[in-house]
Amino acid sequence: MKFPEDCLYTKQHEWVKVKGDTATVGITDYAQKELGDVVFVELPKVGDTFDTNEPFGNVESVKAVSEVFCPVAGEVLEVNQDLVSSPEWVNTDPYGDAWFVKLKVTDPEEFKELFNSEEYEEYVAEESAE
Amino acid sequence: MNFISPLKKTKLNQVHKQLGAKMAEFAGWEMPIEYSGIIQEHLAVRNSAGLFDISHMGEITIRGPESLELLQDVTCNDVSRLKDGQVQYSALLFANGTFVDDILVHQLSSGYYFICVNASNTDKDFKWICEHNHFDAEVKDVSDQYTQLAIQGPHACKILQTIVNIDLTSVKYYWCQRGKVDGVESLISRTGYTGEDGFEIYFPPEFSAQIWTHLLERGAGEDLLPAGLGARNTLRLEAKMALYGHEISEEITPWEADLAWIVKLEKGDFIGRTTLVQQQQHGINKKLVGFEMEGKGIAREGHAVFIDGQPVGRVTSGGPAPYLRKNLGLAYVPITHALVGTSLEIQIRANLVRARIVETPFYKRKKSRRTVS
Structure with missing residues (x-):
């Protein structure tokens, strides 16, 4: 399972890549493995704003529907329309092609609340041991 | 103190885990998803x-001089039409015509029947049949004595043939035969829940990992x-096969579930018949459709x-x-609208999304495949 070091992570298994005050968001390798074959992705519109931990989209596998939560408050700058037509990328390239949205972050201080790669890996180990 | 009863495990539980299966609870069992x-x-x-472990399914045997009479009373299909080695899809119904369970009846020989039932309903079915056993017949829950595997798909016959001592081409669809699988006495039934040709095999659990x-x-x-x-x-949905607790339940009758073909009113009285006759006369309000x-x-x-x-x-x-690469579903709609072509809307989260009633089964295998071996 992959936990790239250039990402920050949430308890709900989203990853965040930070560049200045923009954040690219997707779901983690662990999340896609738990979901199984992803067949549908629903994304917000450019200009939508979300609070921290507010659901901004949905990802559906053959079996299950999951909400995707906004790791930090912000405004949607860009959405990955290609992912809508190729939802299977969530399984094949969760940290690359399968990014969901780019956000303009309201308060970059919020990044401090997120896990780094090592902390997230520990968190996943604990969660999957339960 | 812990009041949660532990999940039941099939004999293949460790084998599934070694294969990397994602396991989850189903009907009180820890099963490979x-x-x-x-x-x-x-x-x-x-x-x-594909090879499935479906050992969670229950098995009930009915034996004795009046086992046919008992089965004719507790099921809605006509068991007297079965020949030795033939299998029949049927149901146990309550007096009000709704489903106790849907079942497969195998006539092993005259006066000896082997019933396959849903895991979640095994205890209920067994009690139900026993309560109505006013006949010279012995009813046994033999679920613990069998592992059940299903091998399904166009190559199933060819693969299974390499390991059995009977000629599988002689076993027709919805027939069964006793034979040895990998040297182990088994019941080999050409049945399934996938819409494909294939077999379901029943044998003693100690041979599970080997077979x-x-x-x-x-x-x-x-x-x-x-x-x-x-x-x-997903396979049974494409083939529009009912799943207990979903399409059929204690609130649904065979007329509503589009399963009239398993009801044989002309066979004589059976539990549920009176209500089914009334419902047939008055007409049903809702019906299962595919969209x-x-x-x-x-x-x-x-x-x-x-x-x-x-x-x-x-x-x-x-x-x-x-x-089929489509998004499909089954639903009950008013009988007045249960017509192919009718437009529906499905509420998915905040949105109403367009759908249309279509012919079912959604998927039907080509007939030539049935005899491929």
Whole structure:
């Protein structure tokens, strides 16, 4: 399972890549493995704003529907329309092609609340041991 | 103190885990949901073959001089039509005509029947049959004595043939025969829950790992994959086979469930017949239909169904159909609207998404495949 070091992570298994005050968001390798074959992705519109931990989209596998939560408050700058037509990328390239949205972050201080790669890996180990 | 009863495990539990299966609870059992992925497993069954552990299913035997009379009383199909070695899809009904369970009746010989029932209903079915056993017949719950595997798909016959001592081409669809699988006395039945040709085999649990492993080895060159309950569910949905607790339940009758073909009123009295006759005379209010999503979205169990802006029912099963590459569902709608071509809307989260009633089964295998061996 992959936990790239250039990402920050949430308890709900989203990853965040930070560049200045923009954040690219997707779901983690662990999340896609738990979901199984992803067949549908629903994304917000450019200009939508979300609070921290507010659901901004949905990802559906053959079996299950999951909400995707906004790791930090912000405004949607860009959405990955290609992912809508190729939802299977969530399984094949969760940290690359399968990014969901780019956000303009309201308060970059919020990044401090997120896990780094090592902390997230520990968190996943604990969660999957339960 | 812990009041949660531990999950039951099939004899193959460790084997599944070693294969990397994702395990989850189903009907009180810890079962494999998927191994390599539901889509891949689903396509393997349609194009080559899949192997399922379905040992959670229950088995009940009925033996004795009046076992036919008992079965004619507690089931709605006509058991007297069966010849030795023939299998029949049927149901146990309550007096009000609704489902106790849907079942498979195997006539092993005159006066000896082997019934396969749903895992979640095994105790209920056994009690129900015993309560109505006013006949010279012995009813036994033999679920613990069997492992049940299903090998399904166009290559199933060829793979299984390499490991059995009977000629499988002589076993027709919905017939069964006793024979040895990998040297082990088994019941081999040409039945399934996938819409494909295939077999369900029943044998003593101590041989589970041996037979499972040998079948996977024999099938390696035929693209046989281990398949979980996830694929089993998407396969049965494509084939529009009912799932207890979803399409059929204690609130649904066979007329409503589009299962009139398993009701034989002319066979004489049986439990539920009086109500079914009345319902037939008065007509039913709702009926099970299959629909295909036209708008973007996946219908799921429980989603509300709308016709002309009015809520009319709920989705009983829904999801993506990996082989047909469509999003499909089943739902009860008013009989007045249960026509192919009728437009529906399915409420998916905040949106109403367009769907249309279509012919079922959604998927039907080509007939030539049945005899491929």
